[in-house]
Amino acid sequence: MGGADIERLIALLARLPGLGPRSARRAALALLRQPQARMLPLAQAMEQAARSVRTCSTCGNLDTRDPCAICTDPGRDRGVVCVVETVGDLWALERAGVHRGVYQVLGGTLSALAGTGPDDLNLAPLLARLEAGGVREVILALGATVEGAATTHWLQDRLVGFDVPVSRVGQGLPMGGALDVLDDGTLAAALTARKIHS
Amino acid sequence: MGGADIERLIALLARLPGLGPRSARRAALALLRQPQARMLPLAQAMEQAARSVRTCSTCGNLDTRDPCAICTDPGRDRGVVCVVETVGDLWALERAGVHRGVYQVLGGTLSALAGTGPDDLNLAPLLARLEAGGVREVILALGATVEGAATTHWLQDRLVGFDVPVSRVGQGLPMGGALDVLDDGTLAAALTARKIHS
Structure with a gap:
């Protein structure tokens, strides 16, 4: 349905984390409906990122420069x-x-x-x-x-x-977490990490 | 974090149906980890599809040819x-x-x-x-x-x-649908569309 180019696009989109075959088809349709406004800008952003982004040799972050913006930030x-x-x-x-x-x-x-x-x-x-x-x-x-x-x-x-x-880093209750939905391990960690309010 | 190229990639991915900001970041990271093996092939598939796919002037389907493969299939x-x-x-x-x-x-x-x-x-x-x-x-x-x-x-x-x-097209129970989870409208349509088994 729709030729090999569409099938290939759907297959590659379906390999993205968070997308399955069904949502890949929906995404492909959304892109195909607006080839100039949506598909080409995304394709170009990907090519640009693939060309420009590298791994920071100091910390392992991904950035367009090496060392990365965090490693070179004088405020850090x-x-x-x-x-x-x-x-x-x-x-x-x-x-x-x-x-x-x-x-x-x-x-x-x-x-x-x-x-x-x-x-x-x-x-x-x-x-x-x-x-x-x-x-x-x-x-x-x-x-x-x-x-x-x-x-x-x-x-x-x-x-x-x-x-x-x-x-x-500390372990314990996540913010907003009600006790009765948390697992035993989290509750045990939260009790162990308790602090005495003098 | 990670420069304007990465931010732009995430923003464009987040506009796809089925992806939000969080899953767009996960997808961007997956692509950035394998720029040659995953990101460039997807970018090229998008450019190829944007160039080749058109709307069938006969039926409105999307295909690389016009009329589309369905309209020209002698078996249909x-x-x-x-x-x-x-x-x-x-x-x-x-x-x-x-x-x-x-x-x-x-x-x-x-x-x-x-x-x-x-x-x-x-x-x-x-x-x-x-x-x-x-x-x-x-x-x-x-x-x-x-x-x-x-x-x-x-x-x-x-x-x-x-x-x-x-x-x-007929209306009624979807395949595998148990009656007690279906909405009133579907149940009414299913009763109206009943067939007498002589």
């Missing part, structure tokens, strides 16, 4: 390095505007299932920064998953020789 | 014309493989809210085909919505002078 505290798993995690923290230091994107977590070992993590730039001095704190902001916790523990061990405080 | 019955609202509806019927005739895509329905009147519907090619003769049946396959029903009634009136049988 290069003494506080926040370690995250993915660029998506970095973006989430930037949207929240809660970290004024810099980042290190590991690119993954230790996972026996996925076959990811220490050598697969992008850790060397962080070690180089620690060796160069000037880092006052490393914040481990990995997910509260089995792999995230394993990676956090491994990093805590790995960084112990640098004489720099290594912290990890 | 040009005597039976199925009227649908959108190209997406045409694709759905083609996937189901239930119509061996040809189509007429109206491009919309009569809607006071949307401000769509008879002149906005792509009806002229169908009238031309009816005047030319050879059409043995017109099947109205519009949605069971208020606008779809209004358009069906208007078309039944409009086509009465051509001395060609005009049918409309």
Whole structure:
């Protein structure tokens, strides 16, 4: 229906995360209805991004320049390095505007299932920064998953020789979270992380 | 975060139906991780489709040729014309493989809210085909919505002078539909459309 060009467009759209065959067809139709106003601008934005975007050799972020805008921002505290798993995690923290230091994107977590070992993590730039001095704190902001916790523990061990405080993000109730819908693990973590209101 | 090229890519992806800001970011990240393997092929498929795909002047379908593959298929019955609202509806019927005739895509329905009147519907090619003769049946396959029903009634009136049988698709229980989850309108339509098993 509609020829090979349309079939190919739908097949490639369906491979995007969040889109299945049905929504890929809807997206393709929306684009085909406005080839000049919608499809060509998107195609050109993709080509432009594919040409211009690279991985920051300092922190692992994606940006059009290397080092990235965060690493070169004079307003950011290069003494506080926040370690995250993915660029998506970095973006989430930037949207929240809660970290004024810099980042290190590991690119993954230790996972026996996925076959990811220490050598697969992008850790060397962080070690180089620690060796160069000037880092006052490393914040481990990995997910509260089995792999995230394993990676956090491994990093805590790995960084112990640098004489720099290594912290990890707190665990507990998410904002707006009612207790009766949360899982046992979150409730246990929230109780363990309780603070005494003197 | 990540420069203007990435922001622009995310903004354009977020305008696709089925994608919001969050899933657009996930899709952009997936594409940015594999610029050569995923992003450029998708960009090129879009440019190719934008160049090659046109609207069939006979039926309103989207295809790389005009008239489209359905209109020129010698195996299809040009005597039976199925009227649908959108190209997406045409694709759905083609996937189901239930119509061996040809189509007429109206491009919309009569809607006071949307401000769509008879002149906005792509009806002229169908009238031309009816005047030319050879059409043995017109099947109205519009949605069971208020606008779809209004358009069906208007078309039944409009086509009465051509001395060609005009049918409309049946209404009733969807396949696999349990009665207790269906709305009153569907149940009423199903009872009205009941058939006597002699």
